[in-house]
Amino acid sequence: MNRIVKLLAVALIACMTLASCSGAEGAEQNTEDNSTVAENEEDTIAYPTPDGKKVVCLDAGHGFRDIGCDSDMMEGTEAQVTMAITLLVKQELEKMGACVILTHDGITHPSAEEIKRAANSAGVEYEEESIIENDIFSAYERAIYAASIAEEEGIDLFLSLHVNSIENHPEISRYEIDYHSGNPYANALGELCSALAERLDNEAVIFEDETEKAFIVTKIGSHPSLLLEMGYSTNAEDCARLNSNVWRESFAKEIADTVMEWISSYEEK
Ligand SMILES: [Zn+2]
Numbered sequence: 001m002n003r004i005v006k007l008l009a010v011a012l013i014a015c016m017t018l019a020s021c022s023g024a025e026g027a028e029q030n031t032e033d034n035s036t037v038a039e040n041e042e043d044t045i046a047y048p049t050p051d052g053k054k055v056v057c058l059d060a061g062h063g064f065r066d067i068g069c070d071s072d073m074m075e076g077t078e079a080q081v082t083m084a085i086t087l088l089v090k091q092e093l094e095k096m097g098a099c100v101i102l103t104h105d106g107i108t109h110p111s112a113e114e115i116k117r118a119a120n121s122a123g124v125e126y127e128e129e130s131i132i133e134n135d136i137f138s139a140y141e142r143a144i145y146a147a148s149i150a151e152e153e154g155i156d157l158f159l160s161l162h163v164n165s166i167e168n169h170p171e172i173s174r175y176e177i178d179y180h181s182g183n184p185y186a187n188a189l190g191e192l193c194s195a196l197a198e199r200l201d202n203e204a205v206i207f208e209d210e211t212e213k214a215f216i217v218t219k220i221g222s223h224p225s226l227l228l229e230m231g232y233s234t235n236a237e238d239c240a241r242l243n244s245n246v247w248r249e250s251f252a253k254e255i256a257d258t259v260m261e262w263i264s265s266y267e268e269k
Contacts, residue, residue: 061162073239092256118148147221175204185224
């Protein structure tokens with residue numbers, strides 16, 4: 001496939017995903033039956049060319065056979081909720097002129113071969129067994145993929161979206177934002193976290209994680225990376241918020257505004 005055809009195919013897939021995840025039926029979508037793996041070099045996943053735009057790489061947490069957390073109070077699995085919200089954030093960022101690259105669209109993910117090449121180009125060691133063959137595009141593989149995009153195109157921000165859960169503590173309700181203390185952009189990421197926390201009504205807890213505790217997606221590569229937990233699937237109030245399309249849209253806008261402001265102020269320094 002040539003690049004334009006591939007881009008059209010990806011755009012169509014993204015539209016289909018948006019349509020299936022934004023309504024109540026999204027909750028019924030079976031993540032196990034509709035995934036596709038790119039099988040050879042010719043069949044790689046396409047992403048848009050930045051053409052001088054700011055690049056934001058969005059990572060919908062989980063996906064494929066990995067549904068993430070699940071709860072009777074949340075409409076859909078964590079994988080479905082993060083994908084639906086990721087697509088809204090993408091839309092808002094694109095309205096503001098950013099080039100948005102997704103690690104996956106919930107339907108197609110890169111092949112093992114492509115991840116091997118990505119690991120090579122990002123200079124990351126990759127253990128083949130961890131993979132994709134089980135139809136799990138793991139956080140480790142998504143991070144490698146993002147690091148190779150950062151190598152090739154540059155990434156102004158990588159943002160992974162998740163929903164948290166905790167047993168026996170239904171009272172815990174909050175946003176959490178994590179970054180790796182060893183990231184070369186750690187100071188600037190700290191500022192972005194504060195700006196996000198302010199936009200999220202100061203209900204966000206910020207973690208500057210040491211290497212042992214940091215999430216894998218925030219540790220691979222040297223581009224600025226954040227992981228944002230959008231609430232707890234074990235808390236009724238957080239679920240009501242996560243289920244609401246009105247909240248999702250306003251959240252996506254707040255995130256996009258804050259991220260774009262941060263990227264431009266960071267680059268002025
Ligand atoms: Zn998660």
